[in-house]
Each structure stands twice: as structure tokens, then as C-alpha cells.
Amino acid sequence: MAPASGPDLVRRLGEICGSRFARAAGPADLVAGVPARWVAAPGSVDDVSAVLRVAAQEDLSVVARGAGSKIDWGAPAAPVDIVLDTGRLAGIRPGAPDELVVEIGAGTPLRAVQAALDRVGQRLPLDPPSPGATVGGVVAADEAGPLRQLHGTPADQLVGLSYVDASGAVTRSAGWSAAWTPGPDPARLLCGSLGALGVVVSATLRVQPTPASRVWVSRSVWTPLEMHDVVRDVRESGLAPAAIEVDLRPTPQALGAGARTTRPSAGPGTLSMLLEGGPAEVAERVAELTAVAGGNAQAYGGPPDWWRRYPFGAGDVALQLDVPVGDLHAAIYALRDAAGSAVPVRGSVGVGVVHAALPGRLPPERVAAILAAVRGVLLGRGGTCVVVAAPTPIREAVDLWGDLATLPLLRRIKHRFDPHARLAPGRFPGNR
Numbered sequence: 559m560a561p562a563s564g565p566d567l568v569r570r571l572g573e574i575c576g577s578r579f580a581r582a583a584g585p586a587d588l589v590a591g592v593p594a595r596w597v598a599a600p601g602s603v604d605d606v607s608a609v610l611r612v613a614a615q616e617d618l619s620v621v622a623r624g625a626g627s628k629i630d631w632g633a634p635a636a637p638v639d640i641v642l643d644t645g646r647l648a649g650i651r652p653g654a655p656d657e658l659v660v661e662i663g664a665g666t667p668l669r670a671v672q673a674a675l676d677r678v679g680q681r682l683p684l685d686p687p688s689p690g691a692t693v694g695g696v697v698a699a700d701e702a703g704p705l706r707q708l709h710g711t712p713a714d715q716l717v718g719l720s721y722v723d724a725s726g727a728v729t730r731s732a733g734w735s736a737a738w739t740p741g742p743d744p745a746r747l748l749c750g751s752l753g754a755l756g757v758v759v760s761a762t763l764r765v766q767p768t769p770a771s772r773v774w775v776s777r778s779v780w781t782p783l784e785m786h787d788v789v790r791d792v793r794e795s796g797l798a799p800a801a802i803e804v805d806l807r808p809t810p811q812a813l814g815a816g817a818r819t820t821r822p823s824a825g826p827g828t829l830s831m832l833l834e835g836g837p838a839e840v841a842e843r844v845a846e847l848t849a850v851a852g853g854n855a856q857a858y859g860g861p862p863d864w865w866r867r868y869p870f871g872a873g874d875v876a877l878q879l880d881v882p883v884g885d886l887h888a889a890i891y892a893l894r895d896a897a898g899s900a901v902p903v904r905g906s907v908g909v910g911v912v913h914a915a916l917p918g919r920l921p922p923e924r925v926a927a928i929l930a931a932v933r934g935v936l937l938g939r940g941g942t943c944v945v946v947a948a949p950t951p952i953r954e955a956v957d958l959w960g961d962l963a964t965l966p967l968l969r970r971i972k973h974r975f976d977p978h979a980r981l982a983p984g985r986f987p988g989n990r
Contacts, residue, residue, distance in 0.1 A: 562856045567596060568596060571596060574598070574924065575609070580597070581596070582597075589641065600641035603728055606642065606722045607811070609726075610726040614724065614978075617955075617978070619636055620754060621981075621982050622981075623681065623810065624645065630947045632958070636983040644664045646665060648665040650670075650674055658680075659717050659764055660763060661688065661761070662761055662762075663693070663759070665692050682764075683705050687868050688701060692836055693763075697713075697748070699750060706801075712744050720756075723755075723976070752974065755981065756981065770835070771836060773833050774865075775830070775848055775856070775858075776862060778829075778854055779804070779806075782891055785806070785888050785907060786884070788829055789907055792831060795846070801830075801831065802829070802906065803830050804827060804828070805827055806905045829851070832861070869902035869913055872901070873918040874916065874947075875915065875945065875947075876947040877944065880942045881942075892936070896927070896932050897916060897928055901914050902915045910942065918952070924953045925952050933961070944958065944959055945958040
């Protein structure tokens with residue numbers, strides 16, 4: 559079969575999605591800095607299947623996109639042919655009243671789901687930092703926020719997942735609740751794959767009653783070691799906060815001339831912990847947690863302004879450190895030593911997952927040297943340092959993932975789901 563021309567492919571995609579929902583890509587359709595060729599916005603699962611069958615017939619690469627909040631994550635290693643926009647795959651279908659689950663279309667904004675559930679006194683215990691993120695994007699990135707401390711990531715809350723594979727086949731997979739399923743469950747594998755194993759079209763997730771009371775206990779921390787000691791005491795206290803978050807900010811002077819931070823103020827870091835439950839029970843636990851946290855710990859009726867926000871912005875080198883909790887302070891010290899000064903660090907210190915930001919103006923070789931030094935420290939501690947996003951010159955010059963022990967397994971998984979490497983090329987370590 560001769561390859562389709564541009565106008566012919568737009569026509570074929572228009573026949574599937576509707577002429578208004580198929581077009582040539584434009585400047586707003588970049589994927590991690592790489593221009594796409596076409597955009598298709600299918601309106602049903604069958605349409606997604608048909609678009610992927612066309613891509614398979616024409617040997618075209620496909621990147622799924624929800625709200626685009628994480629479209630700059632990863633590093634496409636090949637041209638992007640089709641951006642598959644999932645925005646029309648929206649909707650909420652509650653399960654039976656006694657099941658406490660809800661099936662959600664991939665293109666549904668998470669905040670719309672939370673608003674709908676809130677009207678009936680329920681919520682999804684998901685609070686990723688990406689504003690406007692869709693459920694499909696959150697699941698595909700396995701993106702979690704502060705509530706991961708108690709409730710885990712989206713992968714931990716998944717009951718079922720529907721996706722379309724690279725050949726166009728539609729699959730419904732059980733989630734983590736299906737513990738009797740032998741071998742790795744596809745639903746779990748797709749979480750965090752950034753669309754490189756299949757296009758998520760809907761997800762069934764657990765819901766829970768909205769907590770009647772929420773109180774934050776916050777205190778200053780001056781060093782990563784002090785942070786480590788307080789977190790250790792809190793985790794050993796048995797008080798089980800729903801979230802334990804840290805915000806470590808350098809002064810603008812520490813970052814050098816012309817540097818910026820995500821907050822204009824500077825000073826000590828902040829450790830903030832969330833307690834949820836009934837009013838009387840939360841009030842009792844707040845008093846205990848304040849005593850355990852020590853220092854200048856105080857209770858607040860709302861979160862700090864940095865809560866559920868990444869420490870990086872557009873143009874920064876965004877890092878994710880995933881380290882055993884007891885070694886997280888060592889990883890932060892290693893990052894500071896390698897960078898030559900303190901850097902913004904923020905995230906779920908209670909589970910050992912934080913994000914950091916390096917200035918995007920650093921030369922690529924300097925960033926590579928920092929990564930090598932930090933990864934060297936983490937090598938014997940079971941931790942990783944991954945580049946989430948970066949300016950194109952840095953993205954193209956550095957190793958985004960480092961020496962992952964799971965790389966051979968990831969390659970086998972990628973080949974199993976997408977043997978021709980058409981889905982989200984480069985966004986998954988198994989592409990390497």
C-alpha cells in the first residue's frame with residue numbers, strides 16, 4: 559500500500575472523527591518540542607480504534623493527548639505523526655451505590671469529576687498538581703499529589719481500565735483489585751507509561767466519602783536532616799496523616815543573578831501534614847501531631863500556597879527523585895552539592911518522592927554532570943533521579959532516565975504491547 563498523502567490522511571481521519579475533528583497540526587501541537595503532522599479527536603472508543611488502525615496501516619506514530627498538561631514530559635526520539643486528542647472521550651458513569659466506584663472517560667477533566675462527586679458527598683482521593691489534567695492523562699502518567707501518602711497513586715486506586723492498543727484492538731483490563739490475575743496486569747502497566755503501551759479511553763476508580771474535617775499542621779524546617787528527623791517521628795507516631803509534604807526553597811541569591819523561584823519570598827523550608835476524618839477525631843490527632851512535629855508547628859484550616867504545585871516552571875529542568883524515605887535527605891544533599899547551591903525541592907517526603915528544579919539556562923554538560931553525581935549517590939540506595947522535562951537542547955543532550963535496573967523488563971513490556979514502536983515514541987524508557 560502506498561503511503562497516504564497529507565490531504566488524503568486528513569480526509570481519512572475526518573471520515574472517522576468528523577471533518578471538524580481532523581486537521582493538520584499547528585504550532586500548538588508540539589510534543590516535547592517536536593512538531594506533529596496531524597491531529598485527530600475521535601468521539602468514541604470505536605473511533606479511537608479506527609484511528610489507530612489507520613496509523614498501523616500507514617506505519618505512523620501516535621501520541622495521545624488529554625489537556626496537554628504533561629505533553630512536554632519525556633523525549634520523543636522520532637517524528638510525531640498523529641496527536642490523538644482524547645478530549646471528546648468525556649463522561650462519568652457511577653457504579654452501583656454499594657460499589658463505591660466510578661467509570662470516567664479519559665478526556666474528562668479531573669476537577670469536573672471531583673465537582674460532580676462532591677455534590678453527592680464523595681471524592682476521588684487523587685490530587686495531582688497538573689491544573690486542568692484529564693483523568694486519562696493522570697492515569698497514563700500515574701501522576702499523584704499529596705494524598706499518595708495514604709491512598710497511593712492512580713495505579714493503586716484503579717479498579718478497571720479500557721484502552722486501545724497499537725493495532726487498534728480494544729481491551730478491558732481489571733485493575734489492582736483483581737489480585738487473582740496471574741502475571742503483570744495490563745492496567746497497572748499502562749499507569750505511568752505516558753501512552754507508550756496503549757491509549758487509555760476510560761478508567762474505573764474507587765471513590766470515598768468526602769472527609770468531614772481537614773486540618774494542616776505545618777512547621778519550619780531548616781535542613782534536609784531536620785526534615786528527615788521530623789518525618790521519621792511523624793511516621794512512627796501512628797497518627798497516619800493523609801499527606802506529608804515538604805517545600806524547600808533557596809533564596810534568589812543562592813540561585814545566582816537573574817534566577818527566579820516559584821515563590822517571591824525566601825526563608826526556611828516548610829513541612830506540612832494533612833489530617834482528615836471526623837471533626838472530633840481530627841481535633842484530637844491535630845493536638846498529638848503538633849506535639850510530635852515540635853518546633854513551631856501550628857494547625858491551619860487550609861493548605862500552604864505551595865500545596866499541590868510543582869517547584870518547576872516552563873523552561874526549567876524538572877527532576878523527580880524517588881528514594882527510600884530514610885535516604886531522601888541524603889539525595890537532597892547530593893543534589894545541592896552537585897548543583898553548587900540549594901535548589902527548589904517539593905513533594906511527598908513521607909513516601910520519598912519529590913521534585914526539584916534546575917535553571918534551564920544551565921549548559922547541557924553541566925546538567926549532565928549534576929545528574930551523574932546525584933545518580934552515583936542514589937545507585938547504592940535504591941533510588942532514581944529522572945528528568946521529567948527540560949529545554950530542548952538539554953533534553954537532547956542528557957540521559958533522561960539514568961541506569962534503570964528495570965530497563966530490560968521495560969523493553970520487553972514495550973515490545974509486547976507495541977512491537978513496532980508506534981505509540982508515544984521516546985516517552986517510555988523501554989524505547990531505548
